[in-house]
Amino acid sequence: MLSIKNLQAKIGEKQILQGIDLQINAGEVHAIMGPNGSGKSTLASVLSGREEYEVTEGEVDFLGKNLLELSPEDRAREGIFMAFQYPVEIPGVSTINFMKTALNQIRTYRGQQALDAVSFLGLMKEKMKLVEIDQSLLNRSLNEGFSGGEKKRNEVFQMAMLEPKLSILDETDSGLDIDALRIVANGVNKLRSQNNATIVVTHYQRLLDYIVPDFVHVLYKGRIVKSGTKELALELEAKGYDWIKNEVAAV
């Protein structure tokens, strides 16, 4: 589904990604872990098309398309979804209105009919149930005055609505207590299928107790320095990132 080859990127004059290689197939969940400043969030931002980052080298192929050539909205329309670490607030725009605009623009892009109000509400009700979110929250201005947990739940709700092929969860666990974490993770797990894939970007192992990855990659200084299965995450938890740092230094 997603094939990343020798991806290098910088922000301003600072080179952050030093050559990433990653292959993700449908049905898989990949966890990207790493210490602060290793480039995890940069990778998520580059894949979703944030303008501040300049790609200096490498290729990203997403379902046969050169992802790097697409605008952020076209990437979304092709099926990439980013659950933001810090979802922004947009005063005066309700989540419902926001989702309706997004969904219909995506449908138009794909040559589908825009949904009428009734079908849209039907779809919304179904997804609300799936991710256990209350309608009163969706009537309010997007993320405005939401708690950390409410914001993250709203991200998962949007993910459910847009049915992406590849979801990127950027530090979704940050700022969540254990109950909120469980609800968010449940939502993500319900959306997993053989047709979609998920990238979980996280600093800590605890999220991976709930969203169990097929593969774990450790990012350090802009490179994937170690890959393995979920056991790698546990090992990291036990030994800490210094273990990786020392290992890299030794090489």
Place this chain on the structure above:
Amino acid sequence: MSKDNQVLEELTSKEYEHGWTVNLEADEAPRGLNEDTVRFISAKKNEPEWLLEWRLKAFRMWVKMAEPKWPNVHYPPIDYQDIIYYSAPKKKASLNSIDEVDPELIKTFEKLGISLGEQKRLTGIAVDAVIDSVSVATTFKDKLSELGIIFCSFSEAVKEHPELIRKYLGSVVPINDNYFAALNSAVFSDGSFCYIPKGVRCPMELSTYFRINAANTGQFERTLIVAEEGAYVSYLEGCTAPMRDENQLHAAVVELYTMKDAEIKYSTVQNWYPGDKNGKGGIYNFVTKRGLCFGDHSKISWTQVETGSAITWKYPSCVLKGDYSKGEFYSVAVTNNYQQADTGTKMIHIGKNTSSRIVSKGISAGKSQNSYRGQVQIMKRASNARNFSQCDSLLMGDQCGAHTFPYIDVENNTARIEHEATTSKIGEDQIFYCQQRGISEEAAVALIVNGYAKEVLNQLPMEFAVEAQKLLALTLEGSVG
């Protein structure tokens, strides 16, 4: 950043949609202004002597007055002798039904999306259409008259209801109130009159649609609305003009008068031609709007969406004379390219326990300058007065300006006044968030701007809210709805 600029460039290069003209034969006054012009207009309209005297008095005062220099707007001097002060579409002496209206004219309004034909009319809205200086058609008149509601052109009201006009004309905006009000009082040609009798709730929205068509003309209409005790009316006003290279003057006066327990809700969607993207042409919109809450517990609410005009100078105000009376002002003013807006409100608290609320949302783009100017005045005997004001500015691009001039004058120590103002820009992170959900950058800007203006748009009647939302998006971008 460069991409943002590109989008802004695209947004700002949008053309004016209502910029066509129609070939209507017009009956015009000679160019220029003197006492004879005033007499000409009055004679054209077969006015009674008292009204001519009233006009002449206004003219004589105007001659001695000076154009105001305090607004934050700049324009070359206006040559008041180079304007045609009266232009009416030629038509039959009187019309018996809408079918007799000049077909070109009906087409004009259909192009504007306003149908004057009864069978195709906008449901639930009565329309008075004013082209250049003259009211051409009023719909739903009969139905309204069953309730005792008078809704007709100003000229007609002068003939049919002289006692009402004589009583209320100039009672809220005196003829020498300001330079442009004096000018209007001397040369006004038509407009709308509306009277809601005691205890009547007007069952439909009343609406006037203004259009300037002829070249070199000024438009000087007057609107007068009187709501008797316990009456209620919601009134809408819309306007457009053709694209012309020269600037055209629009100096209107609107007077609202509410008795005890009465309420007037006045909504405007102002879309006069703003000039081209180099600042050439466009309407000078110098308008005086004021409401008098005369009776206790009366209420006047102004809502305006200002997207057009090269220059806007208007301060729809409320004089809160009755105890417990209420004034409201909700405004969205968008300026783009070289547009200049200096707009806001005055809330004059005279009665006891009066309250007012001001919500102003300015949006500046292109090379435009957008100013909020407002006054909250609490007079000595206005005990327990309350005011809340929120004035926000949104800047799009680094070539424009946003200015806030609130005047707060309190002479009574029981008043509670709160004023807040913020200035911000559309966040790049907000746009990116929308894009990541598949929404194009243009649509994202429209979405965010409409969200920003929502509190004001919510005040508009349904039909107008949709139009206003569209207009906001159109003013700022290409075709997003």
Place this chain on the structure above:
Amino acid sequence: MNVATKRDLVSELAASRTRSYSPADQALREDALTYLKNTGLPISKTEEYRFAPVTRILEKNFDSLTLSSQVNTVVSVNEFLIEGLKGNIIVFVNGSYAPALSKIVSNPDQIIIKPLSKALVENEEVVSALLNQKEDYKKDPFSAVNTGLWSEGLFFHVAKHTEVKEPVYLLSLNDASSAVSVHTRIVGWVEEGSEVTLIERFETTGHEAAFHTQVEEISVAKEAVLNYYKIQNDPGKSIQVCNTLIHQSDHSHVNTFTLTMNGEVVRNNFSIAIDGEHCESHFHGLYLLTGNTLADNHTVVDHIKPNSFSNELYKGVMDGHSKGVFNGKIYVRPQAQMTNAFQSNRNVLLSETSTINTKPQLEIWADDVKCSHGCTTGQLDEEALFYLQSRGINKDSARAMLLYAFASDVIATIKDETLKTYFDQLIAERLHKNF
């Protein structure tokens, strides 16, 4: 312009001009007075003086504004000194330097402090660079009056990379046993990386009218810090107009505090030009008014360069027949991207006959900025008052406590403990005695 008044106040003022200190000074004074003759003093329609009828009050209080220099009769200033403050004391009496009452303690290698008349001769280069920057007298008629007529001033110059430990305390005493007209100036320069504290205090004795103008021009260089305090406490028929301009360069900090308590009319035109990047300006004011006092604070925070921060907080309490006026302008110029500018004005009206006119004004020409202003007018919270009374506190004390609480966040901005104690005492005294 001056047609509305029968008397020609400008000529009366101009006739009292007696001195100049150099040919250049002479020329400048003449220019300013010529300019003033053409523009006149503000009339009732002058927008900037809409609520401060200074001209009318001058006419009312002075039979003539042509007044000769006054004799110095003051022998002691002890009651006006700040207890515990170890600093430089400069005393002006009726606009003349009083060396016998003054005491300069700082090392001249760190800071030069001297009368402006002397500095105009001895430090000509520095003074001429700072005096009357950008023809400032054209910006305000009373600045022009001052430029034409000033008799004496304070000059200070802080050397580079110097933290001056001893504050500069300027006490302006006016003896109004007969009518006086006093015009003083301050010219100051805080050089790169230095810090200094300036405290100004105005006092008037006697029962006749006193007209006092002061113009202050202070330049704060790169990475320098200026702490500025002003106490306006002239009882009686005192009419005062202060024009203050502070100019900031990169990475400089300015903290100001203006306390206005007395006077018939006090008008402050206080401008900060933030002409550098990464500057910080904290701009505070407190006006506690009673009787017939009119205090008009016109402030300007002008963001000229990017990346700076300003925060303005002015609070007022009006009792008796007093009038408070606040006009706060924030300009963010086109170049001044990434500016953060905040302004707040809060007022309490205590009596039926007190008024407040406030105009917080934002003018923004740059888009990537965060600016806000807020403004409120209200009364003391009756609930809170009752709560305190129900705990056995008498109403006057309860009121004073609540008013002190209202003012406390402004007072809290004073960093120096000695000064804070002193201000605290002045404010508490005022709140207990007069409100």
